[in-house]
Amino acid sequence: MKETLLLKEFDNAEDKKMVLLEIDKKLQIWTVSHLDLHLGDTSFKLPYEDDPKVRFLFKKLEPHHSAMVNTVENVLATHQKIVPHLFNKRI
Numbered sequence: 751m752k753e754t755l756l757l758k759e760f761d762n763a764e765d766k767k768m769v770l771l772e773i774d775k776k777l778q779i780w781t782v783s784h785l786d787l788h789l790g791d792t793s794f795k796l797p798y799e800d801d802p803k804v805r806f807l808f809k810k811l812e813p814h815h816s817a818m819v820n821t822v823e824n825v826l827a828t829h830q831k832i833v834p835h836l837f838n839k840r841i
Contacts, residue, residue, distance in 0.1 A: 751776055751818075754825050763832050770829055777822050784815055 753776065756769045785791075788808045790798035799805065 751780075751822055754822065757825070757829070766829065767832050770826060770832060773822060774826060777819065777826075781819060
């Protein structure tokens with residue numbers, strides 16, 4: 751997530767907090783979107799995907815998606831002093 755690169759650009763806590771809140775928001779969207787596309791979501795009229803080829807592709811994608819999510823969560827955890835409520839929410 752390119753917003754993580756912005757963290758090095760700011761020295762004050764308020765600017766970093768703004769970036770961290772944006773990172774958290776995008777992480778939530780990422781996670782929900784991935785699940786909705788894979789498992790379906792009735793509110794968005796997304797059906798459960800049971801095509802074997804598509805399921806295979808999601809299975810192949812999962813380790814990469816998980817690695818990206820874990821990395822972003824680690825970034826948020828590293829900066830927990832600036833926005834402690836984000837870290838507490840994930841525990």
